[in-house]
Amino acid sequence: MSQRLEAALFLGRARRSGKILPEHARAHNRSLVLQTLFRGGAMSRADLARETGLTRVTISDLVVGLIADRYVAEQGVREAAGPGKPAILVDLDRDGHRIVGLDLSASDRFTGAVLTLDGEIVARHDLAVPSDRSDAVAAVVALAQTLIADAHAPVLGVGVGTPGVVDGHGVVLAAPGLGWEHLDLTRILSDALDVPVLVANDANAAVLAEHTFGGAGDDVILVKVGRGVGAGLLTGGQPLAGARSAAGEIGHVTVGTDGGPQCACGKIGCLEAWLSVPSLSSRLAALDAPARDAELRDAGERLGIALAPIVGALDLSEIVLSGPAELLDGALSRAAAETVRTRTLATFHDELQVRMTAQGQDIVLRGAAVMVLSGRLGVS
Ligand SMILES: [Zn+2]
Secondary structure, three states: OOOOOOHHHHHHHHHHHOOOOHHHHHHHHHHHHHHHHHHHOOEEHHHHHHHHOOOHHHHHHHHHHHHHOOOEEEEEEEOOOOOOOOEEEEEEOOOOOEEEEEEOOOOOEEEEEEEOOOOOEEEEEEEEOOOOOHHHHHHHHHHHHHHHHOOOOOEEEEEEEEOOEEOOOOOEEEEHHHOEEEEOHHHHHHHHHOOOEEEEEHHHHHHHHHHHHOOOOOOEEEEEEOOOEEEEEEEOOEEOOOOOOOOOOOOOOEOOOOOOOEOOOOOEOEHHHHHOHHHHHHHHHOOOHHHHHHHHHHHHHHHHHHHHHHHHHHOOOEEEEEOOHHHHOOHHHHHHHHHHHHOOOHHHHOOOEEEEOOOHHHHHHHHHHHHHHHHHHOOO
């Protein structure tokens, strides 16, 4: 592991050992400076001292190190308002490093991007998902190598959003669509690429993108509707993993006691059977406009029935939907919002928002970048 800014890990270790060592404090302070610039944009060293509560001397010392490591760069001067020296501004060094993000969640293509430290996409590559499942891992490695070769700067890390259940070490416990079981994708990629690698479930990556770039609050569920239905959860701003790393796996929760469509898992009336893009699209194909609307409302109501107890139990303030807007944005999301409101306590959940993500198709790629920013720099 890199000796650089593993602030979150350092602090975890420091807490366990019961004392804060100087190098831990330094890593923490470096993260604090980077986080302040990430959120606040370019500012002077004096501004940084004020924002972080650190001394001017400490800030100057940290900034020297961060400039040497190409995380921070000087950005010229700000004209002084009164007498005195104009202040030199410092900001994140946006060209100093790049991040590579991979999204393995689509059924036909693995997609990837090279991103700046602000999550802006500067290059894209993709390739077809091999029909032979044993080739899928090799394809992921090849895609990551192509992206790293196209980064034109040191790569801070590779973040991967994959379908399936992924444990806290980035091992894919089960991804039936890809035929993966107990696959240590993190180890395979780090050995092949020689850069730090972070792997998470695609919906868990997506909720991080919504939190960092989409303005979502700290208590939010992101429901990702595609070939399947999954969710990523943040409570108190922290990802919720669950006992078996499967928090948010709501696709095979049965909704209602009135039967419903047959699900691929063998049960009847799973949320995924009501709501997945293939299932919903095929039911809509045969319908005229009013019947379409009724079908979408029904699907939204099913989603609301599944989400209401989650919203109530975790006291969430937002539900964000990610998937095809022509299906989700409209009758479906309105019905979901109404259903959640009528099935939860009005005092707390009357203001509950159900909205589409503004991150579009790139939500998993940008979430993968947040995983790298957070894991490597302590920034989110
Ligand atoms: Zn099912």
